[in-house]
Amino acid sequence: MHPKTPLPDYFSNCTHCGFCLAVCPTYKLTGDENNSPRGRLRLWSEEAAGRLPQDKWTDFYTDECVGCLACETACPAQVPYGELFEHTRHDHVSAGRSKPPLALRLAAAAVARPAWFNLALLPARFIRSLGLSIHRFLFKGRPALLQSTAAYARELMQQHRPTGPRVAFLTGCLMEAAFREINFATVRVLIENNVQVVIPEDQTCCGAFQEHSGLAGAEPLRAQNRRAFLPLDVDAVVSNSSGCGYSLGKSLAPERPVRDVLAFLGELGPVRRERAGSRARLYVDLPCHLVHGQKAAGIPQNVLDATGYSWELAPNARDCCGSGGVYNIQKPENARAILAGKSAFLNEAEGAPVILGTSNHVCMMQWHSAGATGLVTRPYEVSHIIQLLDPGAGFAVRATAPASAPC
């Protein structure tokens, strides 16, 4: 049998108060205590203490967890649920108690080699660049086919020569391979706001993919990112995906915090887009890995104001949309049931057009699927907030430099 790694002792922090049940999407869905954070913690600790034999139901309930970490925010005892979950999931996968779907195993192997991954997803970029969407997760967009974000950033840096704070930017694996237009927009917004953008070319996938799926292989990726980011002379490391940012943050801790690009821009006070007369309305959903993982209060208000749209938080904006990293591939039925509750408001929402804005590409995929699979029957757009700040191709660096470099 696979040798199990012992569970950390702070397991025992859990006082069984049950506050976490109220926020857990799988408990809300099933009403089963075992499918709640308190329940899962109990199953793991009972097994670790030798009071509960290995049981397929423990494996089942572990697999059911979305990994949204809402329970961490709700927990007064500060039980590090995410760490315990990752640990257990990893153990279950390596012992064969849980088997991620083939597509995920292939993807986990591919993301470790960004060049291959970029090549493998060239068809996806091509189809998207034609303005087509052929899969429920592929939201609309026009990514560059061949030019990388790093090359693009170098080009714009040469052209505009911003003088403000220097940031190192994590371009991500899936983001770069499939949704590169979001990275391009991020580079434009940063440079327009007089931020110098550095893109270390030896960076790699943040490892979130492996963390979510329980597959091995995260450690070498973390080590490579430490080598790529830590020696850089920059004011901040930023990410435009709350999930990847959260994961890279764990890799670079404690030396270097990783900032969400929107929080970073919030401190600068970004250039505002004017949309006088627009009847559009922006509904903002907050990714779990932003509010529960990175423990951010939300997306800064001045950033949302700077989009120029009238906006409001989507109902239950802090609750999970069901995407959960790779959950919508591992547990599509649950993910859809969770999304059904979250997305129902879009059918009635006011605005022409209605825009659903968030700050994580995986959540964008999930939100897009609400329309593609018939949960939402009226048209709506899905956007990354950074895209709503995008000045487009012909922009100039803002005139006034920010007072000081935030970091």
Add this chain to the structure above:
Amino acid sequence: MNPLPLSSQLKQLLPRGRILDSPAQLAGYAADALGYKSYLPDAVVIPADADELVGFMKGARQLGVPVILRGAGTSLSGGPVAAQGGVVVHTSGLKRIREINVEGFWCEVECGVALNDLDAALKPHGVFYPPDPSSGPVCTLGGNVASNAGGAHCFRYGVTSNYVLGVEVVLLDGSVQRFGGPAGGRGPWREDWKRFMIGSEGTLGAFTRFWLRLLPLPEKVWTLRATYPDLRSIEAAIHALVAHSSYPAAIEMLDPRGVAMVETSQMAVGLPKGSFMLLLEIDGPPALVDARVGPVADLLRHAGSNDVVLSDQDAMRQKLWKARKAAGGLLGQLSPDYVVQDAVIPKSALADVLQLVYDEADAAGIRAVNVFHAGDGNLHPNFLFDSRVPGELEKVELISERLMRRVIEVGGTLSGEHGIGNDKSAYMPLVFGPDSMRLQWAVPAAFNPTHQLNPLKVFQNRRFAT
């Protein structure tokens, strides 16, 4: 007796709901919020809706095993655990708010509705349901009614029993009884039988739904907090407040160990180290509370506080109450396990009994943290221990018993809101004499004669005999 195995019988009774019976499915249901005490049930059922719960109860007698109702499992007294084995019935499928009648100031809810979900649904209508146990985010109204839950604001508003107009309950004889309804809540006991149900701790029947009394939301609230250097001065402040005409809605106290716990956590609100904190609220029409808040603050200062903070801002209010209400959970940052007592004492004995708690706990090398409903004299000494260390639980139990004896000497009683369950049943004979116990026993004997519902609770030897 039915010859079929238990799981097959359950499948017949619950065609749509869920039946859990493998060891890892039962493990999650082995405990309530006293996580260190574990009792594995034989099975768990999750009825899909109210009809299915009724159907289950109608056939449950034939099962020949104990039946234990469970809401959110936040009981602090061993209420919803299978002390004698049997089937745990989880009410998470019954979470409909059936009606909010604003004009009539009542609502009708199913037993599995979470308290804060009800609050959120009521708020836009300008009405509220006052009982506010700190477990509000998750505890259910079924659990609240079954334990006659209290909470901080019960000092002025009163506990759950003051707000239950009617209860629908299924008994094990299969009958569905409705005690009271939207117009309930008054009259001789023939009219008000529901009072037997409130606080019955799952020993009489399964509640399916309730009619609850609502009040208009107070127009304005002032939240005040004051810190004190010692027990005597904070006690003086409590006495003065209780006697004051402003009649606060809530009077809560945190001792220095509770204050330290809050201040070293993510909930820190800037309290001075080593202080005793009083948290209180006055509410009502703006003109009235604005006129009263000054004299109340003076009263707090006069009793010995030079640190009184007051606010009528909702953000500040939420922050202070969040810190207070998370205290039970915060204990987890200090210790793996805790036992909390729930005695109510005459307020004149407050300092005396608290001193006993500190002395006994210190002598035994056990940490005690006090966070409680001071206005009501409802103590909650939390004794921290580690169930993995042999002998620690026994020490805590010994201190608890000494405390209970003192509580009874000063004219106090066993439980203000958490119920007796099986955690406090051993103390029952200390409080109630044999005659009183005989009368109390007659109630479950009438509604649940074989004691199939929640056996070994409240009375130590109340056992289900097949």
